[in-house]
Every structure is written in structure tokens, then in C-alpha cells.
Amino acid sequence: MPLPVPSLDDRLFDDLTAEVRALIPRNFPAWTDHNLSDPGITLLELFAFLAEAAFYQLDQIPERTLERFGELAGATRLPGEPVGVFLRRAVEAMAAINRAITPADTEVVVASGVFAIDPPLSAQLAAATPAAMLVPLPGPVTLSVSAAGDLALSVAAAPVLRAGDLVRLDDRGAAADLTELAAVATVTPSASSAAVTLSAPLRYGHAAGIALTRMAEPAPASQATLARDAPAGASVVVLEPAAQLRGSGVLRIGTGVGTVPVLATGIARTQVIAQVIAAANVFPADQVVKVLLVPGADGPAPATPPAVTQAVFELLRDRSPITSRIQVVDPRYVPVRVDATVVRDFASLLRKDVVQQNAQTAIQTFLSPLRGGDDGSGWPFGRSVFRSELYQVLQDTAGVDHVQALLINGDATVGELPLAADTATASISLVRLTGAVITVVDA
Numbered sequence: 001m002p003l004p005v006p007s008l009d010d011r012l013f014d015d016l017t018a019e020v021r022a023l024i025p026r027n028f029p030a031w032t033d034h035n036l037s038d039p040g041i042t043l044l045e046l047f048a049f050l051a052e053a054a055f056y057q058l059d060q061i062p063e064r065t066l067e068r069f070g071e072l073a074g075a076t077r078l079p080g081e082p083v084g085v086f087l088r089r090a091v092e093a094m095a096a097i098n099r100a101i102t103p104a105d106t107e108v109v110v111a112s113g114v115f116a117i118d119p120p121l122s123a124q125l126a127a128a129t130p131a132a133m134l135v136p137l138p139g140p141v142t143l144s145v146s147a148a149g150d151l152a153l154s155v156a157a158a159p160v161l162r163a164g165d166l167v168r169l170d171d172r173g174a175a176a177d178l179t180e181l182a183a184v185a186t187v188t189p190s191a192s193s194a195a196v197t198l199s200a201p202l203r204y205g206h207a208a209g210i211a212l213t214r215m216a217e218p219a220p221a222s223q224a225t226l227a228r229d230a231p232a233g234a235s236v237v238v239l240e241p242a243a244q245l246r247g248s249g250v251l252r253i254g255t256g257v258g259t260v261p262v263l264a265t266g267i268a269r270t271q272v273i274a275q276v277i278a279a280a281n282v283f284p285a286d287q288v289v290k291v292l293l294v295p296g297a298d299g300p301a302p303a304t305p306p307a308v309t310q311a312v313f314e315l316l317r318d319r320s321p322i323t324s325r326i327q328v329v330d331p332r333y334v335p336v337r338v339d340a341t342v343v344r345d346f347a348s349l350l351r352k353d354v355v356q357q358n359a360q361t362a363i364q365t366f367l368s369p370l371r372g373g374d375d376g377s378g379w380p381f382g383r384s385v386f387r388s389e390l391y392q393v394l395q396d397t398a399g400v401d402h403v404q405a406l407l408i409n410g411d412a413t414v415g416e417l418p419l420a421a422d423t424a425t426a427s428i429s430l431v432r433l434t435g436a437v438i439t440v441v442d443a
Helices: 013-027 039-059 063-072 083-095 103-113 306-317 352-366 387-395
Strands: 114-118 130-136 152-155 166-170 176-186 194-198 211-216 223-225 236-238 249-254 259-264 267-276 287-295 324-329 332-344 400-408 429-441
Touching: 013 039, 063 083, 103 267, 103 287, 103 306, 114 267, 114 306, 166 249, 176 259, 236 306, 287 306, 306 324, 332 352, 332 387, 352 387, 352 400, 352 429, 387 400
Parallel strands: 287 324, 332 429
Antiparallel strands: 114 236, 114 259, 130 211, 130 223, 130 249, 152 194, 166 176, 166 211, 176 194, 249 259, 267 287, 332 400
16 A cells, blocks of 8 residues: 655644744733734734645645656656646556566566567558557357458347447457458348448458457557567567557557558467576576467467567567576477267267267367466466366266276376476476377267
8 A cells, every 4th residue: 555645744724823822921921912803913823824825835746846756757748738647657657567577577578568460561660659459349240151251241230330340350269350341231120230341351261150359449558659660571569568468469550540450469378487507607696587488379389480589589688687698488398198088978968979079178278278277377387287187177078977088198097297307397398289089988
């Protein structure tokens, strides 16, 4: 909680007059008329009034001093900007993490500062160009027809769509398009569907039933600017990380003429590990900061694009203590294969193929670097894979009565699969699921 602001002098008019009246008999015994009509009492009250006003001014901070405080925090007051708004901006700038001091600070800087974009920029963008993260509005729209490169779609218009809306079509992470709506026309009088004209052809084919999400501008607090020039054709942009933007999502970069919508699909997770090297010709106290980058797409062993790795290194090099040595690397992926035989629960009334798909999805999700783990935020670095947990995941799957057999990497006796033998290697390791073969049998 903030410290209370002390009052330099809280005496008011009545306090001052009472205090001075009490001094009259001791200092001026001959002064016996203390009525309000007495000229001396009138002067006493006048001086008390002036003293109270002086005390009030003493407790106030001049506006020019407040402006100087904001400048010390790195903010610049805009012409005509109220001092209260200016100070609020200065405080927000101080609260933002834009220096990679601790591992937690470094993770925030990386996640909020570097974006891999798709498609590449079509125009040159200068440093300090404004950028903002877009957030999806609730209530996705479902496509009712195929959208393979079409300029017009037919959609179920449950949420209101308007011309100029920025929309995203996402095939469950496999491929995504981001485009503006050029026009929206109602198809039926009941407005249950609409014909949507896009501003540009889609790059991917999207089958019926794929969700279309309308994006919204973020709150002003999430605004940022480009940290360096971004040339045309660039597939990576680096932002000033003060805005604390999310590490993946939809980014809109303003060009001054219009907007360039780009899809940020780069870094989904970041893990920072500070290590001390004990080797020949290396000072024991030298600290190596390993920055592990997990790409935003699920895959067998996703690799971070070299341009992203280099951008992260340059961003941290300018924001880290001079004694820190930065290494930006990919995690070490440990292959894991799961083979299981499960008994179908007849009471669920689910077919064998549905139960098999449910079980495979549950295992893939649980071991995913992006969506796995107990809390669904991604498999923790260095965490072992336990047989008991896989049993629980399978038995909690819809349509599964119980697990009959379970093999981890072909072994039916493994109770715990550590990701590495030593602590240093385990700390940079993640699970890579090479296969989940589920056999469904009846009891």
C-alpha cells in the first residue's frame, strides 16, 4: 500500500486564533479587551487567516514541480495536457517492465517485445510507429460455406458484423487469415446469416464450420511503438516492451495512412534460466542467462525462426545488465511415445472411434508444450512424465471405463520418465509427443 502523504502543518484558522488568544495574558497583561470589536483581535484574526493560507500553500506541490517529477520518470508532457493525465502516464511508464534484470523481468520483456508475423510486411515502417494488440470479441461466427480464397463468404451472423471489422479465420492453429470486411449484407430478413465481402483474398482454404472471430481495438494502456525500423518483407517486428503486450495474438501496426494488420504467431512461451558456468577460462561468477523460446504452433519439435532468435537477443542485449551473457536457444525436446489399451464404457453410448479420438486428444493436450500440464498453460520445463498421471488422464476421458494397458516408450514398467539425468539439462527440457496410439476394446 502507498505511504501516507504527511501534512506539513494542519492547523486551521480557529486553532491559530485560539493559540494566539491564549498567549495574550502572559505577554500583554494590560490587554484585557478580547472582544471581536477590539482592533487588536481584528489584526490577530487577519494574521491567522494569512497564516492558514500560507500553510495550505505549503502543503501543495506546484504544477511545474509535478511536471518535473513526470520528466524524471521519462515522460514528456504534451501541449495542453492536464497535469493529472500526464502524471498518470508517467506512473504507468514506471510500472511497466522494460529492463531484463531478473528472470521474471526478462520473460516479460521477451513476451511483450518480439513478434513473428505472417504475412510479411508489405511496406517500410519506421521506428516509433504505433502498434496495438487486438483482442477477440466474444461470440465467434461460424462459416456456413467453404472459403477457399473467396472474396465473399456466407456466415451465420449471430454477433453483429460491420464493414471495416477486422476478422480472423483460424483452422485450429494450422493456418490463419486476418482480413478486413469490405461489406456486410444481410441474406435473410431474420438476419440469421449474412454475405460478407472481404477486402483481400484469403491465403488459405477454410472449410465450412471454421470459426470467424471479430477483433477489437485494445484499451489505451496496451499501446506500443516499434523499437526499430521494420523493412518491407520483414517477418519479425520488435516493439518497445513497455506496453506489456501478450506474446502471441493479433497485432495491428498503424502506418499513418491506414493500418497494416499482421498475425503474430511467434513466441508463445518463454523460460529464462540463470546459470553459473564453472569451466576453464570462464570466471566462476559470470552469469549466463539462457532464454528458451517456445514457438506458438504445436508440432513434433517446433523450431524458432532464426530471425526471431536474433531479434530476441538484440532486444535483451540492450536491456540487460552489462555483466549478463545472453544465450537465446530452443528447448531440448525429449521424445515420448504413449501406447494404451482402454476399455470402452458402454454406458456412455460412444462409438469406439469416438472414444479413441477423445483419448488421443486428451494425451496430446496433456503433454503439449503450449496447452499441457495440470493448469493447461503448457508442460512445465524439466517436469517428469508419470505413469499415474497418464492413467488419470485416460480414465477421465469421456467413453473410457478403465485403462487395461499402458506403455511409455514401449516399456510397461516405467513409473516415471525423467526428461534428463542432470538438473541443468532437465531445466531446459520439454516433452515431445512422438505418438499416441490408443486401442479401444470392449470388456
